[in-house]
Amino acid sequence: MRGAKFQTYVDIPHYQHKAGYQKRSVFIGSCFTENVGNRMQALKYPVDINPFGILYNPSSVANALQALLDEKKFGAGELFQHNGIWHSFMHHGRFSSVDQAEALTQINARIAFSSNWLRQADFLFLTFGTAWIYRYKESGEVVANCHKVPASKFVRKRLSVGEIVGVYTELLARSWEQNPEIKIVFTVSPIRHWKDGAIENQRSKAALILAIDELVKRFPDKCFYFPSYEIVMDELRDYRFYAEDMLHLTEVAVDHIWSVFEENLIDAESRKTAMKIQKLVNAMQHRPVNKRSQEFAIFLNKFLKMTQELEKEYSYLNLKLEKEYFIRHLRELEQNGG
Incomplete structure (x- = not known):
């Protein structure tokens, strides 16, 4: 007979639809998105990862998805220069450049590629990191990255459950107009946004989880939830699974989440091929x-x-x-x- 139980396990939903080598996937969202997406990419799965770079809040993820659906073409007027570098408020710093034309070329080439990929994709994985957004006072736009522009230039706000659900109800309908068969898998990043404070981080994560729950209930045949946040909170409830900053995850933790993801969201034949x-x-x-x-x-x-x-x-x-x-x-x- 086994002794005492020292760990709680998260019940993983049954996913009728599975990703694999014969299915295209798109990953958009926080750095956790890249942790899983990069694992698939390294194993030669057909994936497109963060065409706007790392995005943390649902509003910025929605703006990116909208731009892909529109196959938006950025112009010079949509970039700004700060400390000698050209940036886009919709993009992560990996798309910034000292040369404006180079930044635009890189941004527009990636949007063109990813727009086409999205229209043919079987899965769209969206990872939300925080419900807190920063709105640029001068234009009113929600920024994906502040690019070290002074905090006084922004208004900080936490999105409500209703705001997130409202935006995505409309946006997902548009996505299915272009790609009727695509399945959406939501996740919440287990990485805590400690700069928000312990209490506000929890409220933020709660808003994300509740919003996703509502979307999954509204579209049960096309929207699904993978409990990465819960896996870390319950199955990996120990600081040995965290990096030195006590916020990001170690490779061991990412390995564990990947193994659960792979077992439940990738088809059996593909798992054999991946070996x-x-x-x-x-x-x-x-x-x-x-x-x-x-x-x-x-x-x-x-x-x-x-x-x-x-x-x-x-x-x-x-x-x-x-x-x-x-x-x-x-x-x-x-x-x-x-």
Whole structure:
């Protein structure tokens, strides 16, 4: 007989629809979105991750989604310069540049790509981090990132459950007009926004959870909830699962959430395929003691053959980069007399 129970487990909903290698996915939202999205990308799943960069609040996520549906084209007048760098209030700093034309080119190219991807996607994963928003006083727009503009230039406000539900009820209807089959999976980031304070962070997370619950109830066949927040709060209720700042998650914690996500939201066949892909990923990360040795040549040939076999078995996989990697290193061996 087992001893005392030392952990509570979160009941995961049954998901009738599953993501996988033959399904396209879009991830938009907080850095937690990238934690999961990057895992899928590394395993060669067809995904598009944060076409506006990391976004934290539902309003900024909605603005990004709206821009993709409209296939919006940004002009010079929609950028601003601060400390010698051109920024967009709708984008994360990864889209900023000292050159205005470069920033616009990068922004518009990504929107064009992601708009097309969204119209063909099977899943849209939306992760909300906080219900708090910052509105730029001069224009009244909600900003995705303040880009170090002084706080005095903004008005801070917490979105209500009703405001979030109202915006998304209309926005999701528009999404389904363009892509009737897309399924929406909401998550709430388990990362606490400590600058809001402990109490306000909890109120913020509560607003997000209640708003998502209402949306799932309104659209039960097309909207779903993955309890990443609850998994961390209950199953990983220990500071050993947090980074040094005591707010962000360790790789061990992300591994655990990914394993639950993978088991419940990715189809069984894809999970088997991913195990083979992981071997290729590990092989590309391998650093041999002697790059000119016969052993390394055997190693490269083994995984080149595996890559070619996977391409034949799964025609929908794009393993071009992996194949080029092994071929390039084999050629280098030949040139060096290995």
